[in-house]
Amino acid sequence: MKYVEMQGEKVPALGFGTWQIKGRNCVEGVKDALDMGYRHIDTAQAYGNEAEVGKAIAESDVSRENIWLTTKVWRDNLNRENLKDSVEKSLEKLGTNYVDLLLIHWPFPEIELEPVLEEMNDLVEENQAFNIGVSNFTAEQIERVQELSRVKLLANQAEYHPFLSQEKVLETCRAHDMMLTAYSPLARGDVIGNETLEEIGSRYGKTEAQIALRWLVQQEGVSAIPKAASHVHREDNFNIFDFELTSEEMERIHNLTRGDRKVNPSFAPDRD
Numbered sequence: 001m002k003y004v005e006m007q008g009e010k011v012p013a014l015g016f017g018t019w020q021i022k023g024r025n026c027v028e029g030v031k032d033a034l035d036m037g038y039r040h041i042d043t044a045q046a047y048g049n050e051a052e053v054g055k056a057i058a059e060s061d062v063s064r065e066n067i068w069l070t071t072k073v074w075r076d077n078l079n080r081e082n083l084k085d086s087v088e089k090s091l092e093k094l095g096t097n098y099v100d101l102l103l104i105h106w107p108f109p110e111i112e113l114e115p116v117l118e119e120m121n122d123l124v125e126e127n128q129a130f131n132i133g134v135s136n137f138t139a140e141q142i143e144r145v146q147e148l149s150r151v152k153l154l155a156n157q158a159e160y161h162p163f164l165s166q167e168k169v170l171e172t173c174r175a176h177d178m179m180l181t182a183y184s185p186l187a188r189g190d191v192i193g194n195e196t197l198e199e200i201g202s203r204y205g206k207t208e209a210q211i212a213l214r215w216l217v218q219q220e221g222v223s224a225i226p227k228a229a230s231h232v233h234r235e236d237n238f239n240i241f242d243f244e245l246t247s248e249e250m251e252r253i254h255n256l257t258r259g260d261r262k263v264n265p266s267f268a269p270d271r272d
C-alpha cells in the first residue's frame with residue numbers, strides 16, 4: 001500500500017468506494033475488501049449503507065483503528081440545527097465513536113458555510129471527526145472554506161480519472177496541503193477498452209483499470225476510491241502496488257483528458 005501523508009495523517013492511497021452497494025452485498029463487499037487488505041472505506045449518509053459498512057467493520061478481523069473511515073454529510077443536515085445529530089446517527093450506524101474524515105458532500109447552493117464549518121470544527125474538538133473536508137468544491141470554494149475554518153481542512157473529494165483533468169483543483173489542494181480523493185476513478189467503468197491504457201497495461205501485465213488507478217495514486221497528494229461489487233474487480237483494483245508508471249506513461253495518460261464528467265447533478269457548482 002502507498003499512503004498519502006498530509007497534515008500529519010497517513011491515508012491509504014487506495015480506498016474502497018461503496019456508492020450503490022447496499023444491504024448484504026455491502027456487508028459482504030466491505031468485509032471482503034478488508035480481508036484483502038483495503039484499509040480505507042468511503043461511505044456517505046446519502047448512500048443508505050452506513051449501517052452495513054459498520055456491520056462489516058464489526059464482523060471483520062481488522063480493528064477499527066487500522067481503518068481510515070470517511071463519511072459525508074448530506075444536504076438536509078448541512079445546517080446548525082441538524083449537523084451534529086446527523087453525525088451522531090451516522091456514528092451509531094457505523095458502530096464507532098469517530099470517523100477519520102467527515103466531508104460536506106456537495107457545495108449545495110443554499111447552504112451557509114459559516115455555521116456548518118463551526119459545527120464541524122466542534123466535532124473535531126470533540127473527537128467525533130478526526131479530520132474534516134469537502135467534496136465537489138471548486139478551487140475558489142476551497143479557498144473560502146479554508147479561510148472560514150479554524151481547523152485546516154484535510155481533503156477535497158472530486159471526480160478524477162484519465163478522461164477528466166482536475167489541474168486547477170489539484171493545484172489548489174496542494175497549495176493548502178490537502179489531499180485530493182479521486183472518486184469515479186475508473187470513469188464508472190469507461191476506462192475499460194481504452195487503447196492507450198490497454199497498451200500501457202500490456203507492458204506490465206495489468207488491466208486498464210489497474211493502469212488508471214496506478215496513474216492516480218502515483219500523483220502527489222492523490223488517493224482513489226474505486227467501487228467494485230465483484231470480488232474479482234476488488235482484487236484487480238488492489239493489485240497496483242507492484243509496478244510503477246514512467247513519467248512518459250504518466251504524461252500520455254494525462255493527455256487522455258476530454259472533459260468527460262460522469263457525475264453532474266443539477267445542484268453541482270460551475271466547475272473549474
Ligand SMILES: NC(=O)c1ccc[n+]([C@@H]2O[C@H](COP(=O)([O-])OP(=O)(O)OC[C@H]3O[C@@H](n4cnc5c(N)ncnc54)[C@H](OP(=O)(O)O)[C@@H]3O)[C@@H](O)[C@H]2O)c1
Pocket residue numbers: 016017018019020042043105135136157158182183184185186187188189190192207209210225226227228229230232233234236237263
Ligand atoms: N463525493 C461524491 O459526490 C461521489 C460521487 C461519486 C462517487 N463517489 C465515491 O467514489 C466511489 C467510486 O466511484 P463510482 O462508483 O462512481 O465509479 P468507479 O469506481 O469509477 O467505477 C465503478 C464501476 O467500475 C466497475 N469496475 C470496478 N473495478 C473494475 C475493474 N477492475 N475492471 C472493470 N470494471 C471495474 C464496477 O463494476 P462492478 O461494481 O460490477 O464490479 C462499476 O461498474 C463511489 O463508490 C463513492 O464511494 C463519491
